[in-house]
Amino acid sequence: MELVLDLSQVERETALRTWLAYHGIGEKQLAIQVGVSPSSITRIIKGERASRDLVERLVGVGIPASLLPEPGPGRPPRR
Numbered sequence: 148m149e150l151v152l153d154l155s156q157v158e159r160e161t162a163l164r165t166w167l168a169y170h171g172i173g174e175k176q177l178a179i180q181v182g183v184s185p186s187s188i189t190r191i192i193k194g195e196r197a198s199r200d201l202v203e204r205l206v207g208v209g210i211p212a213s214l215l216p217e218p219g220p221g222r223p224p225r226r
Contacts, residue, residue: 154166154214160194163192163214166210166214167210177205177210182204183201187201197218202218
């Protein structure tokens with residue numbers, strides 16, 4: 148029997164936390180994998196900030212894009 152994890156009926160943050168727990172991935176471990184601080188991962192999970200680069204790195208290590216917040220516009224170019 149195959150277990151199916153249906154996260155379509157819960158909020159994005161809850162779905163992402165559940166997905167990470169189901170796969171045995173901790174925030175600290177994920178932060179190390181993508182080269183950011185654990186607090187950056189916490190902010191992404193809460194939807195407080197999401198750079199395009201970080202979202203792409205998280206998708207690159209297997210996090211479903213549908214569970215991540217939409218990336219912000221990014222920083223304006225330096226003059």
